[in-house]
Amino acid sequence: MLPFNLTILGSSSATPTSERNPTAQLLCHSEKLFLIDCGEGTQVSLRRMHIHFQRIRHIFISHLHGDHFYGLIGLISSMHLLGRNKPLHIYGPPMLKQILDLQLDASLTTLIYPLEFHPTQADKQEVLFEDEEITVSSFPMLHRIPNTGFLFREKPYERKIRKDIISILGIPVHLIPKIKAGADFIAADGTIHPNQTITTEPPQPRMYAFCSDTAYFENIIPIVQCADLLYHETTFMNDRIVNAAEKFHSTTGQAATIALKANVKKLLIGHYSARYDNLQPLLDEARAVFTETELAVDGKVFEI
Amino acid sequence: MLPFNLTILGSSSATPTSERNPTAQLLCHSEKLFLIDCGEGTQVSLRRMHIHFQRIRHIFISHLHGDHFYGLIGLISSMHLLGRNKPLHIYGPPMLKQILDLQLDASLTTLIYPLEFHPTQADKQEVLFEDEEITVSSFPMLHRIPNTGFLFREKPYERKIRKDIISILGIPVHLIPKIKAGADFIAADGTIHPNQTITTEPPQPRMYAFCSDTAYFENIIPIVQCADLLYHETTFMNDRIVNAAEKFHSTTGQAATIALKANVKKLLIGHYSARYDNLQPLLDEARAVFTETELAVDGKVFEI
Numbered sequence: 001m002l003p004f005n006l007t008i009l010g011s012s013s014a015t016p017t018s019e020r021n022p023t024a025q026l027l028c029h030s031e032k033l034f035l036i037d038c039g040e041g042t043q044v045s046l047r048r049m050h051i052h053f054q055r056i057r058h059i060f061i062s063h064l065h066g067d068h069f070y071g072l073i074g075l076i077s078s079m080h081l082l083g084r085n086k087p088l089h090i091y092g093p094p095m096l097k098q099i100l101d102l103q104l105d106a107s108l109t110t111l112i113y114p115l116e117f118h119p120t121q122a123d124k125q126e127v128l129f130e131d132e133e134i135t136v137s138s139f140p141m142l143h144r145i146p147n148t149g150f151l152f153r154e155k156p157y158e159r160k161i162r163k164d165i166i167s168i169l170g171i172p173v174h175l176i177p178k179i180k181a182g183a184d185f186i187a188a189d190g191t192i193h194p195n196q197t198i199t200t201e202p203p204q205p206r207m208y209a210f211c212s213d214t215a216y217f218e219n220i221i222p223i224v225q226c227a228d229l230l231y232h233e234t235t236f237m238n239d240r241i242v243n244a245a246e247k248f249h250s251t252t253g254q255a256a257t258i259a260l261k262a263n264v265k266k267l268l269i270g271h272y273s274a275r276y277d278n279l280q281p282l283l284d285e286a287r288a289v290f291t292e293t294e295l296a297v298d299g300k301v302f303e304i
Numbered sequence: 305m306l307p308f309n310l311t312i313l314g315s316s317s318a319t320p321t322s323e324r325n326p327t328a329q330l331l332c333h334s335e336k337l338f339l340i341d342c343g344e345g346t347q348v349s350l351r352r353m354h355i356h357f358q359r360i361r362h363i364f365i366s367h368l369h370g371d372h373f374y375g376l377i378g379l380i381s382s383m384h385l386l387g388r389n390k391p392l393h394i395y396g397p398p399m400l401k402q403i404l405d406l407q408l409d410a411s412l413t414t415l416i417y418p419l420e421f422h423p424t425q426a427d428k429q430e431v432l433f434e435d436e437e438i439t440v441s442s443f444p445m446l447h448r449i450p451n452t453g454f455l456f457r458e459k460p461y462e463r464k465i466r467k468d469i470i471s472i473l474g475i476p477v478h479l480i481p482k483i484k485a486g487a488d489f490i491a492a493d494g495t496i497h498p499n500q501t502i503t504t505e506p507p508q509p510r511m512y513a514f515c516s517d518t519a520y521f522e523n524i525i526p527i528v529q530c531a532d533l534l535y536h537e538t539t540f541m542n543d544r545i546v547n548a549a550e551k552f553h554s555t556t557g558q559a560a561t562i563a564l565k566a567n568v569k570k571l572l573i574g575h576y577s578a579r580y581d582n583l584q585p586l587l588d589e590a591r592a593v594f595t596e597t598e599l600a601v602d603g604k605v606f607e608i
Contacts, residue, residue: 015382018351040378041345047322064410066381074344074374078319095410102406106368106399108449145412 001203002030002133004154004304006229009045010037011270011296013213013235013249014067020298021045022067023271025231026056027152027208029134035059035075036150036210042071043078049299054084058129060136061092062212063122063147069096073103080111087114091128091138093146094119122146125223130155139223141214143248149211149220151227157202165198208304209264213271215245216254221262229304230264231296233271238285252282256289270296305507306334306437308458308608310533313349314341315574315600317517317539317553318371324602325349326371327575329535330360331456331512333438339363339379340454340514346375347382353603358388362433364440365396366516367426367451373400377407384415391418395432395442397450398423426450429527434459443527445518447552453515453524455531461506469502510608513568517575519549520558525566533608534568535600537575542589556586560593574600 005028010021022039026046033056035042046053053075061069069092079088090096097117104111118128120138123146129136133155138148158180165171171185179185185193209224211232224230235249244251250258252269259267267290272279279295286293294302309332314325326343330350337360339346350357357379365373373396383392394400401421408415422432424442427450433440437459442452462484469475475489483489489497513528515536528534539553548555554562556573563571571594576583583599590597598606 014385016348016351016378018348021348040375041348044320044322044325044345047320064407066378066407066411070374070378070381070407071344074320074370077370077374081318093410095406099403099406099410102399102403103368103370103374106397106403106449107370145410 001157001206002154004029004206004208006208006231006268006302006304007049007051008270008296008298008300008302009042009049010039011272011298012039012067013233013271013273014065015274016041016067017274020272020274022070023212024071025210026051029152029154032057032134034136034152037062037068037212038070038072038075039067040070040074043075045298046075054079054082054086056088057086058089058091058136060128060138060150060210061090061096062141062149062210063143063145064093064095064099065145065213068212072096073100076100076111076115077109080109080113084113087116089116089118089129091118091120093122120148122148139220141212141220142217143213143215147212147214149209149214149223151210151223152208154205154207156205159195159199159202161199169193169198171198206304211258213248214250215248216250216258218258218261221258224258224262224264227262227264229266229268229302230259230262231268231270232258234269234282234286235271235273237276237282252285253289256286256293259290259293265292266302267293268296268302269293305461305510306458308333308510308512310512310535310572310606310608311353311355312574312600312602312604312606313346313353314343315576315602316343316371317537317575317577318369319578320345320371321578324576324578326374327516328375329514330355333456333458336361336438338440338456341366341372341516342374342376342379343371344374344378347379349602350379358383358386358390360392361390362393362395362440364432364442364454364514365394365400366445366453366514367447367449368397368399368403369449369517372516376400377404380404380415380419381413384413384417388417391420393420393422393433395422395424397426424452426452443524445516445524446521447517447519451516451518453513453518453527455514455527456512458509458511460509463499463503463506465503473497473502475502512608515562517552518554519552520554520562522562522565525562528562528566528568531566531568533570533572533606534563534566535572535574536562538573538586538590539575539577541580541586556589557593560590560597563594563597569596570606571597572600572606573597
């Protein structure tokens with residue numbers, strides 16, 4: 001299986017605190033680094049964690065509340081000043097491009113690397129990126145302004161041929177890709193070796209679902225169904241359910257209910273209001289509904 | 305004398321490092337807090353230093369290179385989210401207003417406090433703010449884009465009446481303001497008590513000069529003449545004098561030469577290139593020209 005893990009760079013909502021940065025997550029899959037949201041201070045968090053940020057090729061911005069993108073222009077600028085030449089792809093609401101362009105214009109900066117902007121649409125699901133290993137798509141959330149979640153889904157793995165079988169049966173090298181894709185092997189004497197007898201089951205493809213700021217929204221359940229890891233915001237505890245609804249945010253209980261109904265393997269909560277110093281009560285409330293819950297904490301890494 | 309001190313919130317140039325934030329300084333005079341430049345991460349630095357940032361009423365932005373203002377929109381937003389109601393005055397290049405407005409529009413935010421924007425002009429000196437205690441003015445720097453320095457000059461202090469004299473001579477209370485302003489006292493018997501015999505010299509008004517990014521620029525010398533504290537950028541050491549000129553920045557030797565020619569009391573250097581981990585060599589080079597030099601270091605406070 002390919003490496004697949006998530007590093008929390010920021011877990012605070014709205015305003016940063018001394019301990020928690022605003023939302024930003026780094027998703028590593030195979031050799032690729034994807035950045036999800038980019039609150040103020042993200043570039044410093046990346047440095048402090050010794051993550052070489054020029055390796056990031058794709059940045060996904062969920063929506064244009066400042067705690068999700070105010071660190072982006074600084075990161076883009078630092079990539080420029082530090083001599084980047086590889087393209088950077090940014091996926092976000094259309095107006096984000098205007099905001100970046102205006103700030104680059106103000107400093108008379110022409111980036112020395114290609115910045116490819118891909119506008120997202122918040123009213124439907126769409127595939128934003130795919131290669132041989134992974135597909136990234138967006139889906140609508142329910143928030144005060146247009147906002148998307150992001151789904152990172154591994155492509156199916158190929159079946160594996162048992163190595164001993166290759167020499168025993170004398171399977172020619174050029175047939176191996178076909179067999180990995182599911183073909184049977186017909187030996188020189190006409191004997192058919194069914195694929196299942198010469199290959200082993202591949203690992204199940206994994207899925208990470210990032211659900212940015214949202215009110216309780218059951219429409220996402222079929223989309224994030226059976227995710228290996230679901231991140232869902234929990235700005236408030238259950239006693240502030242009315243406050244949460246007014247602000248189009250979710251409570252611990254609501255996040256855990258989504259996780260339960262979507263039958264995910266693990267739930268990660270975050271985007272905590274600055275009012276909560278101690279996060280244990282939030283974890284307890286969520287676990288009361290969905291046991292396999294973890295807290296997003298700045299600097300923590302989760303294997304997917 | 306009124307309290308007058310400077311807190312360094314950021315001392316890095318261009319890109320932040322793990323140890324140094326981009327430019328930001330907090331100037332405290334009497335009860336007033338002035339913020340000078342606002343690089344990314346400034347709001348978190350203020351929090352970590354337990355400075356109540358809602359007390360800041362005036363923010364001065366020198367120019368629109370990102371390392372001097374990318375933290376501003378986040379600070380403005382946090383002031384809003386935390387319930388500010390007092391006006392905030394921002395002084396900076398005209399285009400800064402567009403940048404702030406666009407980002408507030410994108411999040412459909414209407415600030416709950418008055419934000420008064422005062423465009424600065426980079427081609428001349430102008431008074432930006434004054435009250436009974438202090439005058440803040442701007443002056444042109446020599447940089448790749450329009451850029452101003454800022455001068456914080458105390459108003460002259462009143463003379464002090466010797467307390468013993470008030471009772472000895474029976475000076476009526478209503479005359480005290482006039483005597484503090486320099487009037488003589490004429491006693492009931494007609495005796496003239498010259499002002500100098502009944503008052504003491506007031507403290508000298510102090511001056512802080514902030515010279516943001518600039519090439520070596522002798523035009524500023526008469527403006528910052530005799531400052532109690534002069535902050536002057538030193539992006540590079542002397543061996544990179546050509547590099548500095550190309551980028552419209554200064555070296556340690558150039559900053560110290562300005563300090564020497566302007567006969568200031570103390571020089572503060574900062575805006576160090578990220579290439580310098582150890583700042584001692586920069587300090588040594590500057591002190592070789594101007595002994596009374598100090599290093600700007602994040603978190604350090606300088607009395608003026």
